[in-house]
Amino acid sequence: xxxxxxxxxxxxxxxxxxxxxxxxxxxxxxPKALFALDNETAVVKSLFGDAPISESSDIAIKAPLxxxxxxxxPIKITTTLADAESISxxxxxxxxxxxxxxxxxxxxxxxxxxxxxxxATSKVTAYVxxxxxxxxxxxxxxxxxxxxxx
Amino acid sequence: MxxxxxMKIKAGGDGHEVLCLVKHPMETGLRKxxxxxxxxxxxxxxxxxxxxNGTTVAEAILGQGVSKDPLIGISIKGGKxxxxxxxxxxxNTGETGSAESAIT
Numbered sequence: 644x645x646x647x648x649x650x651x652x653x654x655x656x657x658x659x660x661x662x663x664x665x666x667x668x669x670x671x672x673x674p675k676a677l678f679a680l681d682n683e684t685a686v687v688k689s690l691f692g693d694a695p696i697s698e699s700s701d702i703a704i705k706a707p708l709x710x711x712x713x714x715x716x717p718i719k720i721t722t723t724l725a726d727a728e729s730i731s732x733x734x735x736x737x738x739x740x741x742x743x744x745x746x747x748x749x750x751x752x753x754x755x756x757x758x759x760x761x762x763a764t765s766k767v768t769a770y771v772x773x774x775x776x777x778x779x780x781x782x783x784x785x786x787x788x789x790x791x792x793x
Numbered sequence: 794m795x796x797x798x799x800m801k802i803k804a805g806g807d808g809h810e811v812l813c814l815v816k817h818p819m820e821t822g823l824r825k826x827x828x829x830x831x832x833x834x835x836x837x838x839x840x841x842x843x844x845x846n847g848t849t850v851a852e853a854i855l856g857q858g859v860s861k862d863p864l865i866g867i868s869i870k871g872g873k874x875x876x877x878x879x880x881x882x883x884x885n886t887g888e889t890g891s892a893e894s895a896i897t
Contacts, residue, residue: 673839673885678856715860721806734858738823742858745867751843751850752808752868758860760821 677741683733683768686741690731690770691777699724699778702771706784713761713786722753724773730755731772736765761786800880800892808870809896811843813880814862821857838863841882845869872896 680686687696705719720730730753731744737760745755753771761767761784768781797816802809815838822835841853851867859865869878874896881891 674854717864719866737858739856739858741856743853743855745851745853747867748848748850748852750845750848750870752806752870754806754810754866754868755851755853756812756864756866757853757855758864760858760860 678739680741681738683735683740686733687770690741690744691772694777696770696777696779699771699780702769702778702780704767704769704780704782706767706782708783709785709787710761711787713763713788715758716761716784716786717756717758718767719756720754720769720771722769722771722773722778724753724771724778727753727771727773729770729772731770732757732759733768733770734759734761734765735768736761736763738762796888796890798880798882798890798892800878800894802878802894802896806868808868809872809878810866810868811878811880812864812866813841813843813882813892814864815882815890816862817884819857819859819861819863823857836884836886838882838884841865841880843867843869844879844881845872846877847879 677689680689701724702722710716727747729744729746732742733740734742742759743757764785766781766783768779771778799814801812817838818836820833820836824833826833837857838855841855842849843851850869853865876896879891879893883889
């Protein structure tokens with residue numbers, strides 16, 4: 644092995660370790676950059692990279708069709724997909740579309756519920772990562788009075 | 794300043810549902826004080842971790858988009874009477890809180 648090959652190999656190794664480390668850190672630290680993104684496409688790319696996303700009837704969103712108060716919109720996501728690893732909630736029209744997510748470990752069931760703020764009438768999408776694939780389901784929620792800032 | 798943290802466990806699905814309620818302002822940092830006109834600094838819960846008998850089962854990431862006094866629910870598979878469920882949270886100012894309860 645010549646010196647150049649050895650060094651590039653080392654660099655690759657270091658890169659690989661760095662990548663692994665960042666994933667572990669993600670689970671522990673608050674992902675500030677994710678919340679700073681201002682459109683759903685960027686959020687999804689940041690969450691799942693270029694992984695294909697399919698609509699699934701195995702995800703159910705329980706939420707009001709019309710919310711009178713955008714400051715408190717109860718959302719409950721349930722999924723029957725086996726081995727769900729994470730559930731993420733994205734509100735397309737919010738200033739910061741990524742709202743919340745949960746990482747599920749073995750022992751957790753496929754459910755996540757939260758009360759969220761919505762700035763305006765918007766599509767709400769639940770992304771579920773299960774068995775290495777990404778699934779989604781969405782629902783439109785009408786908001787009469789927004790709940791972001793004011 | 795401490796924030797009251799409550800937890801409720803009920804049987805449901807193929808196990809138990811765990812609901813956690815924290816009395817927390819969840820300030821976005823975008824709202825203005827109506828009297829002084831100054832921005833109210835952001836103050837919100839960032840992470841919430843659920844454990845079953847000391848093992849983490851779910852780790853929720855929260856942000857400014859979660860409502861004031863957040864009510865977060867997850868489910869655990871199975872679970873028998875006496876199993877201990879704990880929830881811990883941390884906000885952006887470093888404040889923390891926790892609650893503990895046993896399945897009945």
